[in-house]
Amino acid sequence: MNIITCVKQVPASSQVDVDPDTGVLIRDGNNVKMNPYDLYALELSFQLRDKRAGSTVHTVTMGPPSARQVLLESFFMGGDEATLVSDPRFAGADVLATAYTLSQLIRTIGNFDVVVCGKQTTDGDTAQVGPEIAEFLGIPHVPYVIDILNVTDRGMRVRSIYDAHDEIVDVAFPCLITVEKGHLVPRLPSYRRKLAYRDHPIGLVALSDLVDPNPDHYGLKGSPTQVEAIFPPDKRTESVRHTGTKTELAQTLFDLLKESKYV
Amino acid sequence: MYTKIRNRDLKVFEDIVGAAHVHVGAAIDADLAHDELGTVAAQPEVHLVVTDKHQIEAIMTHCNQEKIPVTVRGSGTGLVGACVPIHGGVLLDMSKLNKIIELDPLNMTLRVEPGVLLMDIAEYVEKQGFLYAPDPGEKSATIGGNIATNAGGMRAVKYGVTRDWVRGLEVVLPSGERIVTGGKVVKNSTGYAIKDLIIGSEGTLGIIVEATLKLIPLPNKSVSLLVPFDSREQAIDAVPKIIANHALPTAVEFLEKDSLAFSEEFLGKQIPHADYPAYLLLSYDGNSDQQMEDDVNAISSFCIDELGAIDVYLVDTDERKQSVWSARGAFLEAIKSSTTEIDECDVVLPRVHINEFLKFTKNLSRELGVRIPYFGHAGDGNLHIYFCRDELSEQKWQKALEIGFDKMYDKAFELGGLVSGEHGIGYAKKAYMERQVGPAQMTLMRGIKQVFDPNNILNPGKILS
Numbered sequence: 001m002n003i004i005t006c007v008k009q010v011p012a013s014s015q016v017d018v019d020p021d022t023g024v025l026i027r028d029g030n031n032v033k034m035n036p037y038d039l040y041a042l043e044l045s046f047q048l049r050d051k052r053a054g055s056t057v058h059t060v061t062m063g064p065p066s067a068r069q070v071l072l073e074s075f076f077m078g079g080d081e082a083t084l085v086s087d088p089r090f091a092g093a094d095v096l097a098t099a100y101t102l103s104q105l106i107r108t109i110g111n112f113d114v115v116v117c118g119k120q121t122t123d124g125d126t127a128q129v130g131p132e133i134a135e136f137l138g139i140p141h142v143p144y145v146i147d148i149l150n151v152t153d154r155g156m157r158v159r160s161i162y163d164a165h166d167e168i169v170d171v172a173f174p175c176l177i178t179v180e181k182g183h184l185v186p187r188l189p190s191y192r193r194k195l196a197y198r199d200h201p202i203g204l205v206a207l208s209d210l211v212d213p214n215p216d217h218y219g220l221k222g223s224p225t226q227v228e229a230i231f232p233p234d235k236r237t238e239s240v241r242h243t244g245t246k247t248e249l250a251q252t253l254f255d256l257l258k259e260s261k262y263v
Numbered sequence: 264m265y266t267k268i269r270n271r272d273l274k275v276f277e278d279i280v281g282a283a284h285v286h287v288g289a290a291i292d293a294d295l296a297h298d299e300l301g302t303v304a305a306q307p308e309v310h311l312v313v314t315d316k317h318q319i320e321a322i323m324t325h326c327n328q329e330k331i332p333v334t335v336r337g338s339g340t341g342l343v344g345a346c347v348p349i350h351g352g353v354l355l356d357m358s359k360l361n362k363i364i365e366l367d368p369l370n371m372t373l374r375v376e377p378g379v380l381l382m383d384i385a386e387y388v389e390k391q392g393f394l395y396a397p398d399p400g401e402k403s404a405t406i407g408g409n410i411a412t413n414a415g416g417m418r419a420v421k422y423g424v425t426r427d428w429v430r431g432l433e434v435v436l437p438s439g440e441r442i443v444t445g446g447k448v449v450k451n452s453t454g455y456a457i458k459d460l461i462i463g464s465e466g467t468l469g470i471i472v473e474a475t476l477k478l479i480p481l482p483n484k485s486v487s488l489l490v491p492f493d494s495r496e497q498a499i500d501a502v503p504k505i506i507a508n509h510a511l512p513t514a515v516e517f518l519e520k521d522s523l524a525f526s527e528e529f530l531g532k533q534i535p536h537a538d539y540p541a542y543l544l545l546s547y548d549g550n551s552d553q554q555m556e557d558d559v560n561a562i563s564s565f566c567i568d569e570l571g572a573i574d575v576y577l578v579d580t581d582e583r584k585q586s587v588w589s590a591r592g593a594f595l596e597a598i599k600s601s602t603t604e605i606d607e608c609d610v611v612l613p614r615v616h617i618n619e620f621l622k623f624t625k626n627l628s629r630e631l632g633v634r635i636p637y638f639g640h641a642g643d644g645n646l647h648i649y650f651c652r653d654e655l656s657e658q659k660w661q662k663a664l665e666i667g668f669d670k671m672y673d674k675a676f677e678l679g680g681l682v683s684g685e686h687g688i689g690y691a692k693k694a695y696m697e698r699q700v701g702p703a704q705m706t707l708m709r710g711i712k713q714v715f716d717p718n719n720i721l722n723p724g725k726i727l728s
Contacts, residue, residue: 012580033580076577185533188489188576188583191563 001055001151001173004106005045005079005116006133007038009063009070010123034070037118039077039186041179044148045116046078046187051151056080058109062090062101068202075197076189083109083203090207092220095124099132101218104210106137114156115176119144130178141176142169146183265350265720266330268308276311276353279321284312295336295354296347299401302606303344303690307334307354314359316376316435316472323470324439326353326720333437334722335466337378337405341412342607343689345465349724355470357407363387364473370447371478372430377407377471384476393478396422398514399685400592407471413463415685417514417546420506420642424685426462431475434461436468437716447475460711465687466722468715482548484555485513487578489587490566491539495519498541499618501570502641505545506614508565510558514546515642516591517617522598522638526590529597534590535583536576543641544578544591594638595647602634602651606664606691610675611645611684623674624648633663645684668695688726696726 012033042059049055058081059074061067071082085105093101106115115137117130127143134141142158150157155172161180171177207213216222242252257263266272268287276285286292287309297304313319326333332352339346348354361378366388373388373395382402388395399409399416408414410432415424422428431445444458445451451458461469492498495517502515519541527533545562549555559577566572578587599605612620621637628635634653639646650667652660672682672695682688682695697705705727712719712727 036580036582039582185535185537185586186583188535188578188587191560191567191575191577194563 001049001052001114002112003045003049003055003057003114003116004109004112005038005041005057005059005074006102006130007042007059007061007070007074007118008035008121008123009033009061009067010035010121032066032069034073035118035121035123037120037122037179037181039118040181040184041116041118042074042077042079043184043186044145044177044179045114047184048114048116048148048151048156049080051148058082058112060085060102060105060109062086062093062098062105071202072198073189075200076191076194077187078190078193081203082200083205085205085210087207087218089215089221090219092223093218094223094225095126095128096132096224097218097220097222099129100136100222101210102129103133103136104212105205106133107211108205108209113173113175115139115174117176117178119178119180127178130176134176137174137176139174139176140171141178142171143178144180145177146180264330265332265352265723268331268352272325272329272331273309275325276309276322279318279325280311280313284314286310286312291354294339295356298339298341298344298346300342300344300605300607300691303347303349305347305349306351307348308351310354310356312356312359316360316433316441319355319435319470319472320439320441322353322355322439323435323437323721327438327718330718330720332720332723335407335411335470337408337411338380338401338403340401340404341408341689342609342686343683343691345412345687345689345722345725346408347690349690352720357405357470360472361405366391366393366478367447368393371480372447373476373478375406375474375476377410377474378405380405381409388478389481392481394481395428395476395478397425397428398422399425400595406474406476410462410471410474411464411466412685412687415640415643415645417516417640419640419645419685420515421511421513421548426459428477429458429462429474430477432458432461432471433473434469435472436470437718437721441472442469445475463687465689465725467712467725467727468721470721483550484552485546485548486555486559487514487584487587488543488545488547488559488563488566489534489536489576489578490543490545491536491573491576492541492543492571493539493573495541495621496618497571498543499621499641501543501566501572502617503614504570505543505562505566506642509562510547510549512545512562512642513548514544515640516544517639517641518542518544518591519638522594522636523590525597525601525636526593529600530589530593532589534587539573544587591638595649598636598649598651601636602653604652604660606650606668607686608648608650608668608671609645609683609686610648610671610680611643612675612678612680614641614644616678616680617641617644617646620646620674620678620680624671627667627670631663631667633667635667640684643684644680672698690725693726693728697728 009032012031045057057079059079060083062085120127144160145158146161147159160167291310296306332350334348335355336346357378360376362376364374398418399414413426433443435441563575634651637648688696
């Protein structure tokens, strides 16, 4: 089985600066990490691979040349192959252009059974790239997957988690799934794998290598999204004071926690 | 004997701290009668909440005159009963004396009142690019309590313990006099080290009303390494070699499958790579990516090539740190929730003897028929060993504690260990300390107490009988 897993390098800190003119994130190449959701996408990919002998996990990312780091990390965690799709003309891509670029890369690699994405990234937060890749590829997708229940030659049965219910879904190959955080325990990068894989080749794909090399379909040009305005989030915090007897206060606290879905 | 508190004493206290801050009888919160572990319990006669050091001077002047015992309490997170008012009297609650007074960025010091919580100090100084390095597990402890027990914590391997980070203290003596010892200075060769006598004195010599702490620039990078081994012995044998070999780790924690299982059950989640018999969890800090990577590569190769580690896993991002350290952080709570009652032993040993001591503990557990989980700061030789009562009857439990603790401390002493690494002596460990230090040192300690507190009113019955 051939598994293609999409990962992304994101800012390592939640203190992210935004260019006030363009609304584009200012990326600091020194303070980056793998998107936390992708740790779960990779873990699920490795577990899926281990269910079928002879399977491989091929990790892909779109980004500047420095994004090779996140592919190396995927080797150290357990990945078998990796490809970076990188071209200056990809800059400024919105959700749609990003999904299109990745779908083109996946077509270029070809011969896949499953595409695995993290549910969303911690910088963009849209959770749309995965499903849009599936649409561009014309394959079914299942979002919010937390577990693989069964795999056959033709498809698999997965468990998806929603706010109020879980779904068990049979999906035929080829397909795409997005993976939710929290259920699996992502493995850590291994030093033994680092020694074995640090010089392992990483594929490099540019715009001209893609099935569709028309530059108008990529980057800022291929992005229908227009940023109208950008402003920092409201950081005010408000406090409310509750008074009452111990019993009343306990009830109030319980109600508040329940209302906020903590209990 | 001590004077029982009378209405006229209450009147004096009300004049000093205000009636709203004087609690008696049923108005005293029941939790103020014990500490975190709860094995020692006693009600205070009056609970006074202080908000100003001059109130403490006035209270001590009165109590010294009237022979009223006074016990100081911070957050009550201790484990040896040091803050329990075993002779009744006044419980002096420092939790509202909790202002951060001054961060001096050039002298790199922080002046704080004693009731400031450790977690608040960390947040305050780290925001401004500084580090106060002592890192005891209980972040809701007060800095006053930390100083009074000379708390240690996980970063002691590299950064030392609380004592190494206290530059100066302001202290109210049992007589009510206020003294300043040390200050913002780096060196001090000025007479007897009164500051260092107060540190670790568990509220028996004086009341800390202000502390000047040392800060360092905050290292901006940190990584941990999870290093699995085939056996406990192999993991622990590796510790002194890791510390001697290369970049000094900030922390070296020892994890074993059994104790991890408690945490995993308690937290309802697994750590990554949870299926090995034993682990070391190493932490390193630094200021450049390149330096960190070089250090990590060197120590990882050393662990695999020289020390027999199965692999070395990198714990570098916030979510990875959370996935591993949350299990380590939950040990005490997890062990507590696994049983009906616990008692603890906080011995510290020369690093090279940890294996022998743990083997002894395992045998003792079998011999006594008592479950004795443990975890430890392998890097500084400080073990936290817990006797779990489970379903034992009171009589059998007490007997097991008596025999078990005697044997464990005797073994520790034989190996050059000490009664307490970081929790203190308090009420619970007095007998063991006396046995260890012998009559000459006990005479010195009693003499010191006598000079500071001739009427024996400040936290009587603690450390010394």
